[in-house]
Amino acid sequence: MMDAGSEARPAPGAAPRETIFAPASGAGVAGIAVIRVSGPATETVLSRLAGEPLPPLRRAVLRDLRDEAGELIDQAIVLRFAAGASYTGEAMGELQCHGGRAVVAAVLEALGRQPGCRLAEPGEFTRRAFEAGRIDLAGIEALGDLLAAETELQRRQAARGLGGALHRQAEAWREDLIRAAALVEVTIDWADEEVPEDVGPEVARLLAGVRAGIARELALSAGAERLRExxxxxxxxxxxxxxxxxxxxxxxxxxxxxxxxxxxxxxxxxxxxxxxxxxxxxxxxxxxxxxxxxxxxxxxxxxxxxxxxxxxxxxxxxxxxxxxxxxxxxxxxxxxxxxxxxxxxxxxxxxxxxxxxxxxxxxxxxxxxxxxxxxVSGEGLVGHLRQRRALEDAAGALARAENALQGDEAETVAEDLRATFRALERLVGRIGAEDVLDTVFASFCLGK
Ligand SMILES: Nc1nc2c(ncn2[C@@H]2O[C@H](COP(=O)(O)OP(=O)(O)OP(=O)(O)O)[C@@H](O)[C@H]2O)c(=O)[nH]1
Ligand SMILES: [Mg+2]
The missing domain is CATH 3.40.50.300 (P-loop containing nucleotide triphosphate hydrolases)
Structure with a gap:
């Protein structure tokens, strides 16, 4: 998971953000069903159902849930999280009620009657987490894989992705490339004067290291993709x-x-x-x-x-x-x-x-x-076609940068390195994520 982001606030003048709710546990009869609530009205809604005062943050407390007429719906564990310290980044609550179909339906209906509250769309909690900067696109894809995982190896691969392995790898490559780019900038700035020291070998070493890393991931990606599919x-x-x-x-x-x-x-x-x-x-x-x-x-x-x-x-x-x-x-x-x-x-x-x-x-x-x-014996991190395409683009731009370096064309090297950065940012979804989110969330289940 990434750094805690601040709560996503509506732009001034915009309609207040709706509070969403959805069952987070699967359909069908079970001992317990988990219903999640997220958004600005969370506290109001929870206190209407569970009574005041609400339990302290992050403390699971058993409460009676009652409808507007005061009639008992169920007994449930009530749990809440503060804005800025929750999955979505917003104020969030969880009702862990009994898992009977009628119980869940009654709690959902009671929530639906609260002003400013509506049923979430599939993947909407995660979309809010993404907007709050709490998860990146590669993380969302890994989460989707984890929910879809049917076998142990699929689960392991997805869990690595969820832990942010791809994000960390892309960051490490970016750091090396930033250092290389800085060294190249120095030669551009000193163009007419004597450069204090030949930075070429150091830049070449950094670029070759990243190239080898990317090539390795690309080689493993076929197995990782097969494993996922x-x-x-x-x-x-x-x-x-x-x-x-x-x-x-x-x-x-x-x-x-x-x-x-x-x-x-x-x-x-x-x-x-x-x-x-x-x-x-x-x-x-x-x-x-x-x-x-x-x-x-x-x-x-x-x-x-x-x-x-x-x-x-x-x-x-x-x-x-x-x-x-x-x-x-x-x-x-x-x-x-x-x-x-x-x-x-x-x-x-x-x-x-x-x-x-x-x-x-x-x-x-x-x-x-x-x-x-x-x-699939490798430890491939890139299991999605979208990710592989971005990584191939990064590899292409990096190869061009290495060529330009051999020809001593510092300006071109700098430009190709910028293209490499952009491809790596697309890889983790720091840019260009909106285009793919809808497709990704279409496969998500309700309450995630
Ligand atoms: N003795 C014996 N007969 C078998 C064995 N396996 C299949 N058969 C018989 O071989 C015949 C064809 O079996 P299928 O499994 O339908 O063959 P298929 O390759 O699917 O055939 P098509 O769908 O027509 O291409 C059937 O009469 C089976 O009972 C086996 O291990 N031993
Ligand atoms: Mg047959």
Whole structure:
């Protein structure tokens, strides 16, 4: 989290800022539900529901919540935070009431009847935190990732981002570049006189250090992006080799139709799978062959398209089907060849499985896990396309600065360094954030 910012105040003459509220805990019945309130009317609203005097700041106190008629709604823990020392930077409150649907609905209704109060939009608490300078864009993206994380490795990656790792890294690069820029400015100022000392080597060393750091992050970003989005593993092969049967074993249920007749699967089916912390999406596909009808032809085309974009491909073969000709042009390094129906006999391939008996499937998963985890073993901080683009721009501008330095063009070096700064500021969202916030918040849930 960044430094505590001051409370965002409305511009003079502007309408007073609305106070927002929303359930922060998930939908459905639970022991406790947390409802958050943020904005200038927080104290008034809380005292109307929970009675006066309100508990001291940051002290959790059990209170009766009552509606305007004095009727008891629920008993709840009331917690409040001062403006300037809360998530949003505004005065904030939390009501931890019982988690029944009717209880939550009644508390929300009572809040909605308070003047100047309305239900928050998805991501609105975080938008206010951003406006108050309490979180930057990279932090918001990491928070979104953390809320969306389905596996342990996704959670770890997002948690690093939330801790501000990318922000700190960008700051470190910026400091080195500021020092380099200052040295370059000196040579510009002394242009007509003798420069006291040749600063070139020192500037070159600083720029090369930052370049190496950025290059390293860019190299790791492919793995970090995959980890965030999930690895698609396409199950491919000629009709009838047992693709859907394997898919069903992985799903632990009859997710796909299997049949003795070839050409059974037409659509691409997806199965989300937590492979030792790696988020994997298995794809069952139509058997690769010259299709006999139009629908099958569409299915085969889709299978090939998804196979090309997948992180990994499993090429299945069995003794009772000729290998698919299309396989050869789909193969990429790291893919696996799997001999199926091992109960009927073994054949060539990286390993043998039998979906019927469930044999070899654990080993197959192990091989897939080993291959994919090798691609994310780095500690990549840049997991979003937007961040990668900004970092690529920074790398480009920095390379131009290094070239100009070799040509002794101090003015150009200074200009390219400024472009590098701007790209790094876009990376953490210090500039250009407004354009992307709406898209980011569209994926946020209520109450965050
Ligand atoms: N003996 C044996 N039969 C299997 C095994 N796996 C699949 N089969 C049989 O092979 C036939 C085809 O299986 P599917 O899983 O539908 O094959 P597919 O590759 O999805 O076929 P398409 O969707 O038509 O491309 C079915 O009759 C299955 O019961 C296995 O491990 N052993
Ligand atoms: Mg099938």
């Amino acid at each position: 999930g690895f698609e593993v396409a199950i491919l092969g000629a009709p009838n080799v047992g693709k859907s049967s394997l898919f069903n074993v992985l799903a632990g249920r009859e997710a796909a139709i299997t049949a003795a007749s070839p050409g059974t699967t037409r659509d691409v089916l997806e199965l989300r799978y937590d492979l030792a912390g790696l988020p994997v999406v298995f794809l069952d596909t139509a058997g690769l062959r010259e299709a006999v009808d139009e629908v099958e032809a569409i299915g085969v085309a889709r299978a090939q398209e998804r196979a090309r974009g997948a992180a990994m491909r499993l090429f299945l073969r069995s003794g009772d089907a000729a290998p698919a000709a299309a396989e050869e042009c789909l193969r990429q390094p790291g893919d696996l060849r799997v001999w199926t129906k091992g109960d009927l006999g073994a054949g060539p391939g990286d390993l043998v499985i039998s979906a019927l008996r469930g044999e070899g499937v654990a080993e197959l998963l192990e091989r897939i896990g080993a291959e994919l985890s090798a691609r």
